[in-house]
Each structure stands twice: as C-alpha cells, then as structure tokens.
Amino acid sequence: MSTETSLLASELETALPTTLFRFATAGSVDDGKSTLVGRLLHDSKAILADQLDAVARTSADRGFGGAGATGTQAIDLALLTDGLRAEREQGITIDVAYRYFATDRRSFILADCPGHVQYTKNTVTGASTADAVVVLIDARKGVLEQTRRHLSVLQLLRVAHVIVAVNKIDLVDFSESVFREIQADVQQVARELGIGSAELGTADHIDDLLVIPVSALEGDNVVDRSERTPWYDGPALLEVLETLPAADEIDTQLESFRFPVQLVIRPQGALAPDAVAAGLDVEAYRDYRAYAGQITEGSVKVGDKVSVLTPGQAPRTTTVTGIDFAGESLQEAFAPQSVAIRLAEEFDVARGDTIAAAGTVRDSSADLYAALCWLSPKPLREGAKVLVKHGTRTVQALVRNVSGKLDLASFKLEAASSLELNDIGHAQLRLAAPLPLENYLHHRRTGAFLVIDPLDGNTLAAGLVKDHPGDHEDERYSI
Amino acid sequence: MSTFLTEETTRVTDAAVSTRLSSLDALESEAIHIIREVVAEFEKPALLFSGGKDSVVMLHLATKAFWPGKVPFPVLHVDTGHNFPEVIDFRDRTVERLGLKLVVGSVQEFIDRGELAERADGTRNPLQTVPLLDAIQQNKFDAVFGGGRRDEDKARAKERILSLRDEFGQWDPRNQRPELWNLYNGRHTVGQHVRAFPISNWTELDIWRYIERENIELPGLYYAHDREVFARDGMWRAVGEVSQPLPHEEVIIKTVRYRTVGDMSCTGAVESAAATVSDVVIEVAASTITERGATRADDRISEAAMEDRKKDGYF
Numbered sequence: 001m002s003t004e005t006s007l008l009a010s011e012l013e014t015a016l017p018t019t020l021f022r023f024a025t026a027g028s029v030d031d032g033k034s035t036l037v038g039r040l041l042h043d044s045k046a047i048l049a050d051q052l053d054a055v056a057r058t059s060a061d062r063g064f065g066g067a068g069a070t071g072t073q074a075i076d077l078a079l080l081t082d083g084l085r086a087e088r089e090q091g092i093t094i095d096v097a098y099r100y101f102a103t104d105r106r107s108f109i110l111a112d113c114p115g116h117v118q119y120t121k122n123t124v125t126g127a128s129t130a131d132a133v134v135v136l137i138d139a140r141k142g143v144l145e146q147t148r149r150h151l152s153v154l155q156l157l158r159v160a161h162v163i164v165a166v167n168k169i170d171l172v173d174f175s176e177s178v179f180r181e182i183q184a185d186v187q188q189v190a191r192e193l194g195i196g197s198a199e200l201g202t203a204d205h206i207d208d209l210l211v212i213p214v215s216a217l218e219g220d221n222v223v224d225r226s227e228r229t230p231w232y233d234g235p236a237l238l239e240v241l242e243t244l245p246a247a248d249e250i251d252t253q254l255e256s257f258r259f260p261v262q263l264v265i266r267p268q269g270a271l272a273p274d275a276v277a278a279g280l281d282v283e284a285y286r287d288y289r290a291y292a293g294q295i296t297e298g299s300v301k302v303g304d305k306v307s308v309l310t311p312g313q314a315p316r317t318t319t320v321t322g323i324d325f326a327g328e329s330l331q332e333a334f335a336p337q338s339v340a341i342r343l344a345e346e347f348d349v350a351r352g353d354t355i356a357a358a359g360t361v362r363d364s365s366a367d368l369y370a371a372l373c374w375l376s377p378k379p380l381r382e383g384a385k386v387l388v389k390h391g392t393r394t395v396q397a398l399v400r401n402v403s404g405k406l407d408l409a410s411f412k413l414e415a416a417s418s419l420e421l422n423d424i425g426h427a428q429l430r431l432a433a434p435l436p437l438e439n440y441l442h443h444r445r446t447g448a449f450l451v452i453d454p455l456d457g458n459t460l461a462a463g464l465v466k467d468h469p470g471d472h473e474d475e476r477y478s479i
Numbered sequence: 480m481s482t483f484l485t486e487e488t489t490r491v492t493d494a495a496v497s498t499r500l501s502s503l504d505a506l507e508s509e510a511i512h513i514i515r516e517v518v519a520e521f522e523k524p525a526l527l528f529s530g531g532k533d534s535v536v537m538l539h540l541a542t543k544a545f546w547p548g549k550v551p552f553p554v555l556h557v558d559t560g561h562n563f564p565e566v567i568d569f570r571d572r573t574v575e576r577l578g579l580k581l582v583v584g585s586v587q588e589f590i591d592r593g594e595l596a597e598r599a600d601g602t603r604n605p606l607q608t609v610p611l612l613d614a615i616q617q618n619k620f621d622a623v624f625g626g627g628r629r630d631e632d633k634a635r636a637k638e639r640i641l642s643l644r645d646e647f648g649q650w651d652p653r654n655q656r657p658e659l660w661n662l663y664n665g666r667h668t669v670g671q672h673v674r675a676f677p678i679s680n681w682t683e684l685d686i687w688r689y690i691e692r693e694n695i696e697l698p699g700l701y702y703a704h705d706r707e708v709f710a711r712d713g714m715w716r717a718v719g720e721v722s723q724p725l726p727h728e729e730v731i732i733k734t735v736r737y738r739t740v741g742d743m744s745c746t747g748a749v750e751s752a753a754a755t756v757s758d759v760v761i762e763v764a765a766s767t768i769t770e771r772g773a774t775r776a777d778d779r780i781s782e783a784a785m786e787d788r789k790k791d792g793y794f
C-alpha cells in the first residue's frame with residue numbers, strides 16, 4: 001500500500017463514527033416525516049448518486065415541484081424512504097423504512113414510520129427500539145389527535161428522548177407566534193402525559209421536551225440553524241441527535257445486571273473444527289458448559305455473585321467463573337453485549353432462565369398486571385387465552401380482566417372491558433407458569449413482553465409490566 | 480431548555496464513554512443475539528451461503544455465536560450454474576473448514592427438467608426463487624438465515640428481521656408483524672417458514688470494516704485483479720463460459736474488482752485498484768453509487784424490481 005493510502009486509512013480510522021444511535025419519526029400523515037428523513041439523508045450525503053437519479057426520475061414523472069424547479073426542490077425527498085410500490089403510488093408511508101447515515105460522531109439507524117391511525121402498529125415497531133423519536137407537527141394544523149396518540153405511545157414506551165419538530169414553517173412565513181402557540185400546546189400535552197426528562201422518565205423536567213421549528217422541504221433547522229428563524233435560538237435537529245445520550249448510555253449499573261439465557265453451549269466433543277485447527281485444547285473443552293445470551297442491562301464481572309432465576313423455583317446464588325466471547329476471555333461485559341457466561345456450580349440452567357445480579361430480583365409471579373398497546377384488528381376480550389412472550393420464554397395466559405383504556409382527549413383511564421386496535425389500556429393476566437416479571441419503568445427489557453395469538457401466531461399487543469395495584473405506584477404513571 | 484439539554488448530555492456521555500460499545504460491536508452483538516434466538520426457537524434452520532461477502536460475514540457471526548461448538552445448522556446454496564469458479568472453490572473450502580453440511584439447490588437441474596425456462600436476457604438471478612423454495616420444502620427448513628441488508632434496496636429497507644413467508648414463500652409487505660424491542664416472534668403454522676436477517680442493520684461500509692477488523696477471508700474477486708472484460712449496460716462484464724461478448728463488444732484487460740457476487744452473466748465489475756481490504760474500506764467510504772446500482776443489471780430493471788421478486792419468495 002502506498003504512503004498516501006495508509007495516511008488516508010488512518011485519517012478514516014480516527015474520523016469513523018464510534019457509536020450507534022437509533023431514532024424514529026412520528027406524527028400525523030402528511031406532516032412531513034418522510035420528507036424530513038429524505039432531507040437528513042440528502043444533507044448528510046448518505047444518498048448516493050444512483051439513488052438520487054432514480055428518485056429524481058420518479059419525481060419528474062409525477063410533476064413534483066412544478067416546472068422550473070431545481071435542486072432538491074425538484075425532488076420528492078419522501079420517495080427516498082417510501083420504498084414500496086403501494087407507498088409511491090399512494091404517496092403515503094405504510095410500513096417502517098429503516099435507513100442509515102453517519103456523521104463524524106455517530107452512525108444513525110433511522111426508522112421512518114407511517115402516520116395513519118391504521119398503521120400505528122408500525123409506529124410502535126419503530127419506536128420500541130428507538131433512543132429518540134422526532135414527532136412532527138404541521139405548522140398549519142397544530143396538535144392533532146394523531147399527535148396525541150403518538151405522544152401517548154411514546155410515553156407508554158418511555159422512549160428516552162422526544163423531540164418535536166414544528167414542520168412546514170415555510171408555509172406560515174416563518175412566523176414566531178404560530179410556532180410559540182404550537183410549542184405551548186405540545187408542552188401542555190406533554191405535561192398532561194408526564195413526558196419529561198429523558199433520563200428520569202418523571203414529570204420533573206418538562207422543559208426538556210425540545211421543540212424545533214423546521215422546514216423539511218427547504219432544510220431550515222434540520223442540519224444547520226436557519227437564518228429565517230432568527231427568533232429561535234436552540235439547536236438544529238441534527239445537532240440534537242448527535243449529542244443526546246443513547247438509551248444504553250443512560251443506565252449501566254451493576255445492580256441491575258440482567259441476562260436472559262438464550263441457549264446452553266455444551267459441545268460435548270462436537271467442537272468447531274476451525275477452532276480445533278487453530279489449536280483449541282480439545283481436552284480442556286470436553287466438559288465446557290456456558291450460557292449464551294445478550295446482557296439486557298447493567299454489567300457483570302468474573303467473580304460476581306449472581307442469582308439464577310428459574311420460574312417456579314427459589315433463586316439459586318452462585319459465582320461467575322468466566323465470560324467468554326468467541327475464544328476471548330473477558331473480565332467484564334456490559335449491555336448490550338452478547339456473551340457466554342460460565343458459573344461455579346453445575347446448576348441445571350436452561351433457555352428461559354435469567355441470570356441476574358444476586359439479591360436484586362423479586363420472586364417470579366404468575367399474576368401479570370400490564371399496560372397494553374393493542375396492535376391487532378382482533379379485539380382483546382376478557383377470558384381470552386393468549387401467549388405471553390417475555391425474554392426467552394413463552395407461556396400461556398388467561399386474560400382475567402381489562403381494567404381501563406386511555407382516553408386520548410383527557411389522557412385519563414376510562415372504564416373498558418375490551419381493547420380494540422390502537423387502544424392503550426390496562427389488563428390483568430394469569431400466567432400458566434410464573435415469570436421473572438419486572439416493572440417496565442425500571443427495566444426496559446425484562447419489563448416488556450409480547451401478547452401473541454395462539455391460533456395464527458400473530459403479535460397482538462406490546463405489553464409493559466406494571467407493579468401490582470396493591471403496591472404503591474407513582475400516581476404520575478397513569479399509563 | 481437548550482442549556483439543560485447540553486448540561487445533561489455532557490454529564491451522561493462523559494460517564495458512559497468508557498462502557499459504550501462501538502457501532503460495529505453493537506451490530507455484531509445484535510446479529511449474534513438474533514442468530515441464537517432463531518437456533519433456539521426453530522426446529523431446522525439453514526443459512527443461505529453463496530460465498531458472497533454478506534453470507535461470509537453471516538457464517539463468521541454464526542461461528543462466534545456458538546464457539547467453541549460447531550455451527551449447529553447446514554448451509555444452503557442456490558446455484559445459478561452461472562458461477563465464478565473461484566467462488567465455488569471458496570464455498571467448498573469454507574464448508575470443509577467448518578465441518579458443515581452443504582445443501583445445493585440447482586437452477587440448472589430445474590432448467591434441464593423443463594421446470595424453469597431460461598430468460599430472454601440470460602440472467603438467472605430471478606430464477607433462484609423456485610429452487611430455493613424447493614430446497615426449503617424438501618429439507619423441511621423452518622427458518623432460513625439470509626445476509627440481506629436494509630441499505631441494499633428500498634424494498635429491503637422495509638423488511639422485518641424475522642420475516643414470515645407463506646406456503647408459497649411469498650412476502651406480504653403490507654401485513655408484517657410488528658417487531659417490538661428485541662423480542663422476535665417466529666411463530667408460524669405448518670407450511671410457513673421464516674426468513675431471518677440478522678445483519679439487516681449493517682451497511683456496506685460496516686460489512687467491509689468488519690471484514691477488515693476480523694480478518695475474514697473472501698473470494699479473491701472482491702479485490703483488484705486483472706481480468707478480460709467487455710462493456711455492456713454501462714458495466715464491465717467478465718468474459719466467461721456463460722458470459723460471452725457480442726461481435727461488436729470489444730474485449731480488453733482491466734484492473735477490476737467485484738462489489739457483489741452473483742450470476743456471472745449479470746454481475747458487473749467495477750474498475751478499481753483496491754487490492755487489500757483496507758483499500759476497499761476507503762473506496763467504499765468514498766463511493767458515490769450503491770453496490771446494486773453499480774453491479775446488478777437485474778436490479779436496474781425497475782424501481783420495484785426487488786419488491787416484486789421478494790413478494791414471490793426471493794431471498
């Protein structure tokens with residue numbers, strides 16, 4: 001390799017983005033979500049020439065931008081993400097599109113979500129893994145019912161950061177008063193919902209909800225701050241996305257170490273031939289036994305005391321003797337690493353068990369109190385039999401009762417005995433076998449579950465574990 | 480409000496920097512988690528292995544997921560019969576090295592039996608669907624790992640990590656299951672199967688940086704080499720048994736490399752002097768066109784070429 005290339009290589013090395021950040025869009029249909037995503041991709045140079053050509057051709061075929069339009073004005077940026085034929089034909093987003101771009105600081109995974117009520121399940125999909133969600137509001141329309149629905153879903157999922165973009169600010173002549181009015185409205189909604197500090201998930205830091213005036217179409221305050229909104233002194237959207245802490249940067253404490261066991265690695269002589277060829281000591285690995293999984297929370301060190309939770313049994317305490325990853329022995333590992341853990345005792349540990357920091361978990365329970373985001377056209381009825389998938393375990397469950405559903409106008413729980421598509425509600429389920437349930441507010445992964453239809457296997461709902469009603473629960477967490 | 484945001488940001492990132500995974504480590508961990516979930520929840524998975532870079536990375540991830548044990552599933556190659564010989568050689572060596580079982584679905588055999596017809600344009604990539612579904616049925620595979628990435632194509636950008644296929648192998652893009660958190664729902668009924676895409680979230684550049692970091696061997700044609708080529712459809716086509724120049728197409732020797740490896744009759748080479756993996760990383764980072772746009776005649780047919788093929792059961 002020439003000196004020139006190696007110089008380039010080292011420059012590239014230091015310039016390469018080091019961490020991953022996932023964000024999603026939300027907001028009502030036509031608020032400009034896909035256009036915003038197209039704008040971010042375009043301005044961060046993530047769109048390559050052949051993709052841009054293809055989009056420019058389709059835009060021209062449809063007369064986008066009108067005669068004489070040039071540059072990005074002539075391109076329907078939404079076509080960069082509306083990748084299905086039906087989406088291009090109808091000019092709407094039906095399902096989440098995942099797109100990727102990188103700046104010097106970060107690699108972004110971006111989920112462009114649909115706005116239609118009927119596709120809310122796809123928005124929930126996009127938001128469930130997001131570190132941040134950008135909620136768009138059309139400056140001409142203000143806060144709509146769908147804005148309220150999406151904000152309540154984000155609150156339910158406790159998305160770490162919610163950013164509101166008041167879009168199409170060009171269409172209201174960059175008016176400060178229009179912006180301020182919407183800003184006040186949306187902050188009021190957030191306050192009612194208890195959307196607050198990214199970090200704490202409490203109502204204490206309501207001001208933290210960032211509201212930005214943008215024009216997705218023309219680029220104002222998307223990548224760079226705009227001169228056309230001199231009355232706005234906050235950051236542009238991309239600046240915010242580059243600096244917000246990702247969800248797994250927020251809490252990585254030893255106390256909350258959690259590790260659902262995916263499978264047991266026990267080769268019993270069937271060792272990988274390439275590892276053996278590379279000099280693996282066959283004798284030493286004859287009785288190898290380790291528990292494979294992904295750390296969902298916290299960190300673990302060799303020598304740590306841990307509890308093994310097998311549903312229906314008392315927790316068993318032991319010590320971590322090794323943390324392996326593909327031939328490397330680690331001293332410490334943390335979320336979200338995938339590793340294999342060895343334990344001191346020869347316990348019978350299997351898929352579905354959880355390894356956790358000793359003494360930090362309560363007993364498994366067969367009574368499940370939950371908030372549900374109902375995602376199926378088949379309604380939930382009391383007495384229904386469903387499946388609950390929690391961590392690495394799936395059990396049968398009986399819906400004992402539905403105790404209420406969220407009214408979008410008042411954000412209060414109202415009485416209900418069933419949940420329909422897109423409803424958020426509370427229910428009580430009786431599980432056929434106990435699970436190590438934890439409150440979603442404190443444990444995002446071990447507090448989440450799926451409700452599955454036992455007949456066709458479809459996912460019916462996103463479930464979030466709540467404390468038993470008897471336990472004192474914070475009033476602020478009404479949903 | 481912005482002051483608050485900045486203060487908080489600095490504080491949290493300072494504390495977290497030392498424990499945060501790099502983006503490549505995070506992607507690797509996500510992929511391994513998915514591979515293990517599928518192995519734990521399905522009866523009979525298989526991995527699509529063509530010798531192309533994405534499938535090589537997939538296999539590498541599988542070896543890491545089950546170390547020091549063997550990769551616990553067979554690999555499946557849908558052979559177009561239009562192969563680069565060095566790729567088939569690489570495939571066989573890899574399978575041997577890892578002690579895997581290789582299942583081959585052959586497009587040629589279907590053509591010979593009259594169950595598939597050669598296309599007018601001669602390309603066989605779209606013909607892979609039938610032998611693929613046949614191999615899945617014959618072997619009763621209930622999950623098939625693919626190396627598809629969402630950055631490859633607009634239709635792929637829409638696909639879930641676990642993607643349900645019906646009895647006919649069809650994908651229904653308008654009716655996908657919500658995929659929440661990292662809880663993957665692979666439930667299916669008899670006759671249905673699931674395609675699993677553990678490297679969905681990787682970009683072409685991530686793949687190359689990973690190949691560099693992990694020192695993963697690839698077929699030689701991914702690196703710059705001299706080759707007899709001729710120009711067609713704005714791409715350099717290799718001269719080979721199934722890829723012959725027409726009388727007016729002049730054959731010249733160029734220094735080229737491949738960005739994707741598929742049917743030799745429709746996969747183009749790019750002019751490149753990138754002879755090592757670090758050269759390729761630099762080249763990909765600076766590239767202004769996508770790998771499919773650069774090298775796949777079949778994806779240039781229409782904006783929805785990939786979506787249509789996927790609906791019919793393609794990878």
Ligand SMILES: Nc1nc2c(ncn2[C@@H]2O[C@H](COP(=O)(O)OP(=O)(O)O)[C@@H](O)[C@H]2O)c(=O)[nH]1
Binds near residue numbers: 027031033168169217
């Ligand atoms: N004038 C103006 N039009 C916009 C802006 N953002 C989006 N649009 C237009 O609004 C329409 C809907 O945009 P789209 O991105 O598809 O909305 P989505 O349904 O939220 O994804 C399209 O015609 C866009 O061109 C903006 O900032 N200013």
Ligand SMILES: [Mg+2]
Binds near residue numbers: 033078093115
């Ligand atoms: Mg859209």
